[in-house]
Amino acid sequence: MSTTADSPAGLLRGAVVGLGMMGRHHARVLQTSGVVTFAGAVDPEGDRHGAVRDPDAVFPTIRTLLEHGRPDLAIVAVPTEDHLAAAVELAEAGVHVLIEKPLAESPERARALVDAIRTAGVHGAVGLVERCNPALIELRRRVQAGQLGQVFHVATERLGPFPARIRDVGVVKDLATHDLDLVGWLGGGVTTLSAQTQHRMNRPHEDLVNVVGRLEGGATFTTMVDWLSPTKVRQTRVLGERGMLVADTLTADLTFYANGEVTSDWDSMRSLRGVSEGDVTRYALSRREPLLAELEGFVALIGGEADPQAVTLEEGLAVVDLAEAVLRSAQSQETVHVLPSRGTRPDAGTGHGSGAAGNAGGNPAPSVPAPAAGGPR
Ligand SMILES: NC(=O)c1ccc[n+]([C@@H]2O[C@H](COP(=O)([O-])OP(=O)(O)OC[C@H]3O[C@@H](n4cnc5c(N)ncnc54)[C@H](O)[C@@H]3O)[C@@H](O)[C@H]2O)c1
DSSP, X not given: XXXXXXXXGGOOEEEEEOOSTTHHHHHHHHHHSSSSEEEEEEOTTOOTTOOXXXXXXXXXXXXXXXXXXXXXXXXXXXXXXXXXXXXXXXHHTTOEEEEESSSOSSHHHHHHHHHHHHHHTOOEEEEOGGGGOHHHHHHHHHHHTTTTSSEEEEEEEEEEEOOTTOOSSOHIIIIIHHHHHHXXXXXXXXXXXXXXXXXXXXXXSOSEEEEEEEETTSOEEEEEEESEEEEEEEEEEEEETTEEEEEETTTTEEEEEEEOSSOOSOHHHHHHHXXXXXXXXXXXXXXXXXXXXXHHHHHHHHTTOSSOSOBOHHHHHHHHHHHHHHHHHHHHTSOEEBOTTSOBOTTXXXXXXXXXXXXXXXXXXXXXXXXXXXXXO
């Protein structure tokens, strides 16, 4: 049986549960990062993508992984509807868990998951990995430093073909959870939203969503996400009084479109366009792998570091609430109002009296405090 005491330099031992499209990348990072030592992988289907160097480190169940030597941390990358069972089993065994987004397929199960992690006294975080994208980190830093002046609008687009393996959730919970998290992270929490969806692939869940809403700071936002487009687009734009920052998270590029200083003589054109085109600057960024940054942030959280780069369970829960609010809005055709905590308000709606939101409680704060640094063993 392996333990942390056996691992080089006392590094934490990290495992991955689920060796699918996402888990295989976590397996690669866990084996190469130097931040942790690799404690093994779990997948009942085995290592279909050839992600694990040592075949003896692949186990069919969490129980067999634990019997081989309990890891300090595990990344849960099983299908979304299986997150709860896997995370609870690991947490109850004393393993810190980084859970892929979305936390769960419903607010109720996401809350049950957070409660179980709190009760077990281990650390938890959520794999909303876009927050570790270098272009978005730099975009946010520049917005917060005031480069754009007042922020008017945040827009995200996440378009592309359907990945046929996803059966348990629709595009809102699978993909738009990234966007619902990002708009709040960049522009302040979501206060209202209104959504439209499309079902074009004859599946039980939606395959396109368009969301429009407002953020706490007064800016508006739009989010367009689909599984219907024949090309992949991953773009986030923040428009402000001095120009626009555009992040392409596929290429990790960040570009600034400044408002022009030189005014045009063509008055009709000026009034149509509002601003003139100015200089365009593409920033040179150091491109660190987001999954590695995410793992480092989780290790820092476990180590008790102040303000680690990790998405908290409460933030993950809030995004599941927002996704639910998006689906309710699309179904009811009403605007949903969201509390500052980003839980949805039970009496929300457009004033038609039907209560488009309906989330009991709304506030995702768990009843049990977070564990101390390092967590109990
Ligand atoms: N952060 C991101 O950008 C991102 C990207 C893709 C997927 N994800 C998330 O990662 C999770 C997995 O998605 P995916 O695309 O890799 O799915 P996938 O279907 O490709 O892989 C899931 C794997 O989990 C395995 N599995 C099922 N039950 C298991 C269990 N009880 N224990 C261990 N393994 C089990 C399956 O055999 C499969 O190999 C989902 O929650 C998804 O939303 C996140």
